[in-house]
Amino acid sequence: DAGITQSPRYKITETGRQVTLMCHQTWSHSYMFWYRQDLGHGLRLIYYSAAADITDKGEVPDGYVVSRSKTENFPLTLESATRSQTSVYFCASNSYPAGELFFGEGSRLTVL
Amino acid sequence: QQPVQSPQAVILREGEDAVINCSSSKALYSVHWYRQKHGEAPVFLMILLKGGEQKGHEKISASFNEKKQQSSLYLTASQLSYSGTYFCGTETFMNRDDKIIFGKGTRLHILP
Numbered sequence: 001d002a003g004i005t006q007s008p009r010y011k012i013t014e015t016g017r018q019v020t021l022m023c024h025q026t027w028s029h030s031y032m033f034w035y036r037q038d039l040g041h042g043l044r045l046i047y048y049s050a051a052a053d054i055t056d057k058g059e060v061p062d063g064y065v066v067s068r069s070k071t072e073n074f075p076l077t078l079e080s081a082t083r084s085q086t087s088v089y090f091c092a093s094n095s096y097p098a099g100e101l102f103f104g105e106g107s108r109l110t111v112l
Numbered sequence: 113q114q115p116v117q118s119p120q121a122v123i124l125r126e127g128e129d130a131v132i133n134c135s136s137s138k139a140l141y142s143v144h145w146y147r148q149k150h151g152e153a154p155v156f157l158m159i160l161l162k163g164g165e166q167k168g169h170e171k172i173s174a175s176f177n178e179k180k181q182q183s184s185l186y187l188t189a190s191q192l193s194y195s196g197t198y199f200c201g202t203e204t205f206m207n208r209d210d211k212i213i214f215g216k217g218t219r220l221h222i223l224p
Binding site: 031033035040041042043044045048050056058059090097098099100101102103104105106 | 114117141142144146152153154155156159161199201203210211212213214215216217
C-alpha cells in the first residue's frame with residue numbers, strides 16, 4: 001500500500017542497546033523527518049533529510065544517527081539507548097519545501 | 113527554536129468557538145497547523161505562507177500575520193470531532209532549509 005510506514009510500532013529495549021527504527025515511504029518524497037513526542041514538549045525534530053545522502057540535525061539530535069542511502073528509506077538509530085529516549089517517534093515526509101507533512105503511525109519506544 | 117502556542121489547553125462546549133495562537137521570535141516563511149487525536153499521528157489541517165493570507169477548512173480557518181510572526185487558528189461552532197491536540201509548525205526565513213519546528217501543542221476538549 002502507498003504511504004509512509006514505520007517499524008516496529010512498539011519496542012522495548014534495555015539501556016545501552018542499539019535500536020533502529022525504520023521509516024519507509026512509497027511516494028518518492030524528497031524530504032523526510034524524524035520527530036519525537038513527549039508529554040509537555042510537543043513534537044521535537046531530531047533529524048531531517050532533503051534528499052538521499054543529505055541529512056541535517058534538528059532540535060534534539062544527540063544520541064541519534066540517521067542515514068538515507070535510498071530516497072524511500074530513512075532509518076533512525078539509537079546507538080546506545082538511554083531511558084531519556086523513551087518516547088513516541090514519528091517519521092514524516094513531504095514532497096516540496098514547506099509542503100504538507102505526511103506522518104507515519106509512530107513507533108513507541110520504551111528503554112528500561 | 114520552538115514557536116509558542118497559547119493557550120496550553122481549552123475546554124469548550126459543543127457549538128462554542130475557540131482561538132489557538134502561535135507565535136515565533138523569528139521571521140516566518142510558513143506556518144502549518146495539524147491536529148492529533150489521542151494515540152494517532154498528527155493530521156494536516158492547513159499551511160499558510162507569508163503574505164498575511166487566511167485560509168479555511170470547513171469551520172476551521174487560520175490567519176498569518178507575518179509582521180508579528182503570529183498565526184491564529186479559529187474553530188467556529190466546535191464539534192465533538194474537533195477534540196484533540198493542535199500543533200503549529202513553523203519554517204523560518206533564517207532556516208530556509210525546509211525544516212519544520214513544532215510548538216508544544218494546545219489540547220482542546222469539546223464537551224457535549
